[in-house]
Amino acid sequence: MIDAFRRNLDSGHASLIGYLTAGDPRPEYTVRYSEALIRGGVDVLELGAPFSDPVADGITIQASTQRALEAGVTLREVLKIASEIRNKYGTPIVLLSYLNPIYRMGFNMFFKEASSRGVDGVVVPDLPVEEAAEFRVAAQEASVATVFLASPTTSDRRLDTILKASSGFVYLVSLLGVTGVRSELSAEALRLIDRVRARRERPYIAVGFGVSSPEHVSMLAKKGAEGVIVGSAIVKIVQENLSDPERCEARLEEFTRKLKEATRFKD
Amino acid sequence: MVRSYNLPDESGRFGVFGGRYVPETLVEALAELEEAYNRLKADQIFQGELNSLLKDYAGRPTPLYFAERLTEKLGGAKIYLKREDLAFTGAHKINNTLGQGLLAKRMGKKRLVAETGAGQHGVATATVAARMGFECTVYMGSEDMERQSMNVYRMRLLGAEVRRVDSGSKTLKDAINEALRDWVANVRTTHYLLGSAVGPHPYPMIVRDFQSVIGREIKEQILEREGRLPELIVACVGGGSNAIGTFYPFIEDGDVRLVGVEAGGEGLETRRHAASLVGGSPGVLHGMHSYVLQDENGQIRQTHSISAGLDYPGVGPEHAYLKEMGRAEYVAVNDHEALRAFLELARVEGILPALEPAHALAYAMRVAPIMNRDEIVVVTLSGRGDKDLDIVRRSLGDLV
Numbered sequence: 001m002i003d004a005f006r007r008n009l010d011s012g013h014a015s016l017i018g019y020l021t022a023g024d025p026r027p028e029y030t031v032r033y034s035e036a037l038i039r040g041g042v043d044v045l046e047l048g049a050p051f052s053d054p055v056a057d058g059i060t061i062q063a064s065t066q067r068a069l070e071a072g073v074t075l076r077e078v079l080k081i082a083s084e085i086r087n088k089y090g091t092p093i094v095l096l097s098y099l100n101p102i103y104r105m106g107f108n109m110f111f112k113e114a115s116s117r118g119v120d121g122v123v124v125p126d127l128p129v130e131e132a133a134e135f136r137v138a139a140q141e142a143s144v145a146t147v148f149l150a151s152p153t154t155s156d157r158r159l160d161t162i163l164k165a166s167s168g169f170v171y172l173v174s175l176l177g178v179t180g181v182r183s184e185l186s187a188e189a190l191r192l193i194d195r196v197r198a199r200r201e202r203p204y205i206a207v208g209f210g211v212s213s214p215e216h217v218s219m220l221a222k223k224g225a226e227g228v229i230v231g232s233a234i235v236k237i238v239q240e241n242l243s244d245p246e247r248c249e250a251r252l253e254e255f256t257r258k259l260k261e262a263t264r265f266k267d
Numbered sequence: 268m269v270r271s272y273n274l275p276d277e278s279g280r281f282g283v284f285g286g287r288y289v290p291e292t293l294v295e296a297l298a299e300l301e302e303a304y305n306r307l308k309a310d311q312i313f314q315g316e317l318n319s320l321l322k323d324y325a326g327r328p329t330p331l332y333f334a335e336r337l338t339e340k341l342g343g344a345k346i347y348l349k350r351e352d353l354a355f356t357g358a359h360k361i362n363n364t365l366g367q368g369l370l371a372k373r374m375g376k377k378r379l380v381a382e383t384g385a386g387q388h389g390v391a392t393a394t395v396a397a398r399m400g401f402e403c404t405v406y407m408g409s410e411d412m413e414r415q416s417m418n419v420y421r422m423r424l425l426g427a428e429v430r431r432v433d434s435g436s437k438t439l440k441d442a443i444n445e446a447l448r449d450w451v452a453n454v455r456t457t458h459y460l461l462g463s464a465v466g467p468h469p470y471p472m473i474v475r476d477f478q479s480v481i482g483r484e485i486k487e488q489i490l491e492r493e494g495r496l497p498e499l500i501v502a503c504v505g506g507g508s509n510a511i512g513t514f515y516p517f518i519e520d521g522d523v524r525l526v527g528v529e530a531g532g533e534g535l536e537t538r539r540h541a542a543s544l545v546g547g548s549p550g551v552l553h554g555m556h557s558y559v560l561q562d563e564n565g566q567i568r569q570t571h572s573i574s575a576g577l578d579y580p581g582v583g584p585e586h587a588y589l590k591e592m593g594r595a596e597y598v599a600v601n602d603h604e605a606l607r608a609f610l611e612l613a614r615v616e617g618i619l620p621a622l623e624p625a626h627a628l629a630y631a632m633r634v635a636p637i638m639n640r641d642e643i644v645v646v647t648l649s650g651r652g653d654k655d656l657d658i659v660r661r662s663l664g665d666l667v
Binding site: 051052053054055056058062066069074075076099100101102103104105125126127128130131148149150151152153154155158162173176177178 | 278286287288289290291292293294295296434435440441444447448451452453454455550551552553554559561563564565566567
């Protein structure tokens with residue numbers, strides 16, 4: 001995953017991280033939709049495992065995880081989907097899951113499985129770094145990256161801890177709020193990028209939450225984010241094309257291509 | 268035996284339970300809340316202000332009532348009822364909302380958000396918002412709005428905005444999700460006034476402390492009446508705020524049995540219940556590590572109880588700890604047994620309890636007959652039953 005970031009930076013691009021809820025609307029679609037995103041230019045795929053109580057997510061991703069749950073998708077199933085995509089396309093994969101399904105499986109078992117199935121990193125939106133000691137040990141033993149989140153409310157003292165604990169990249173939350181499509185990019189995002197970039201030692205930065213359009217992507221890339229994460233805007237396309245998977249694939253590819261073009265930060 | 272009980276520890280844990288499993292945006296807000304609370308705990312002016320509101324506004328102390336006719340009828344232990352149903356707004360919830368309201372004022376917050384199940388906490392929050400001059404938004408599951416429509420109207424009369432939650436099971440769990448999402452977006456100006464002893468640290472501690480006025484009064488009142496402590500104390504447990512407030516002052520009194528009663532719904536074997544401690548397993552929900560009702564893949568299960576206030580798939584982390592260390596016991600009582608207890612108390616003592624404490628009462632009625640006449644049972648009657656009359660009418664129908 002780090003290599004993907006580095007290659008893009010060398011060619012003057014931020015990396016594009018595209019999110020899909022695994023199993024939305026059914027497991028077999030996720031591989032097809034991932035392929036569409038990859039064709040469009042996604043550099044890293046973020047696969048979300050559905051959870052019954054996604055407190056960090058807005059209505060778009062809530063509805064998406066609900067569809068996946070109704071299709072019977074479990075964390076084990078998500079890992080299977082991840083490995084299929086990894087084997088087929090070789091694209092780095094970050095898995096996003098709320099803590100309870102991982103806790104239920106057991107940290108060691110989960111990371112062993114994640115590692116053997118080619119998952120590069122894991123994001124857990126309800127696991128702050130203070131609670132993550134055991135989790136990090138299990139991740140390290142399995143050589144899976146741990147991506148922590150930092151938000152505009154994060155203090156300088158805690159930001160240091162978060163940056164040290166994050167491997168792969170650090171996930172900057174662009175705004176105060178839940179995930180979802182927004183028309184404007186929050187000014188808080190730009191300030192947070194500056195705060196992290198001022199640190200001498202730091203992981204790569206990827207910015208997410210509310211990043212919805214090529215304009216947002218371009219602004220973040222030029223501001224110095226090495227990665228941009230687009231979630232709800234992609235999931236919305238899935239939601240709008242539930243009855244027409246082919247049209248969905250075409251639209252996903254087309255949208256991703258526009259996002260990808262916007263990742264260029266120097267001419 | 269517990270000699271000196273001093274939890275949560277510095278990381279916000281009761282043994283392995285508790286903690287702070289929340290989105291990053293809330294971590295600093297929780298730290299700020301913890302700091303403000305610890306400062307005010309020792310502040311005489313703050314405590315004086317709270318005590319005077321509890322006395323003159325909420326009507327404390329509430330009576331400890333000897334249920335003489337019920338005792339006679341059951342023919343065993345003496346039954347005392349802690350009358351939280353007589354507290355202002357009709358339930359124990361006001362103890363916590365007054366405390367947190369003052370806290371939010373001192374922290375300079377302008378707005379309160381809250382979740383509500385039965386509507387009692389929502390009403391108590393709306394009341395405090397009116398009294399202290401806060402804007403107020405209450406999240407409530409659409410199923411609960413249906414079964415507790417009178418409380419919805421009460422909240423609106425008090426000037427609160429009630430927002431309908433249609434996600435998930437459309438009950439308390441989902442109302443908490445939505446309140447948390449609101450708080451994440453408005454964290455700088457808003458205080459989340461959580462109503463039960465659940466959620467991330469410091470909420471389980473704060474809610475327990477504000478509710479332990481119940482147990483402190485029980486202790487004082489029973490010593491005055493009987494000159495000794497009771498053999499058994501019983502309280503209902505949804506999230507567990509009235510129970511932890513009742514139990515906490517007795518934790519070091521090892522001879523007092525503490526029993527928490529969960530909602531057995533249609534029976535533990537049917538899976539249509541809300542008994543997290545009796546029928547659940549450790550997990551992480553709503554910011555805490557505690558017992559939760561979940562499937563084998565870690566998805567939170569749908570719950571059921573005739574009582575909206577107990578209809579919750581998790582439980583406060585301190586209860587999980589008291590269970591694991593054996594200091595408190597937890598049992599389940601079904602819908603129909605709670606209804607029977609409701610009717611019995613109405614007929615024998617002239618008191619209509621809320622369906623939540625009817626569960627606790629049902630357990631006391633189960634065990635009192637096999638106890639000695641010189642033994643004492645205290646039941647916390649956490650709220651009054653007016654809000655439940657529609658449900659009771661639908662369930663009992665022709666029986667009355």
